[in-house]
Amino acid sequence: MGELFVQTLKAMGVHQVDLAGISEEKLKLNHDHFGVTTFNTAQGNKIPNNAYDIVVEAVGNPVTQEEAIAATRRGAQVLMFGVANPKSQFKINSYEIYQKQLTIQGSFINPYCFEDAIGLLEAHKVDVLPLISHELSLGEVEQFTSGKLKDVSKAVVKVNDLK
16 A cells, blocks of 8 residues: 555655555565655665654554654654554554644545545556556455465456456
């Protein structure tokens, strides 16, 4: 999802968009296709603290949620988009929210954004094709949902292909 946020933020006029992740392949793709600065946290690249006005956390891991808060500067907004385990918790310094004047927003389901998303696709402001890792036939969907297909990041299901 981070890759889609990169493009959406750029389409909305955000001039500097950085992306952190653990997959060198995905980070390189985003750097090459969309011109973003990337941080491979699996290789020890640190996300700068106190550096960003808008932070989108798209993983849902307590570690990345803490990093999202640490990356904010004064007056920043944080969108917690990643789906966390319902029992997960992360530590946050309450004073830091006050001191930095942070706005922290959760995201669950928004049925009113489909028209905007389709508009971005129609206007070619968002290009999902480089993000698709697999094309699946309808017959492969069960393998995917059961976890038998590995390394699938983003997939398209070809419903007219009944292999």
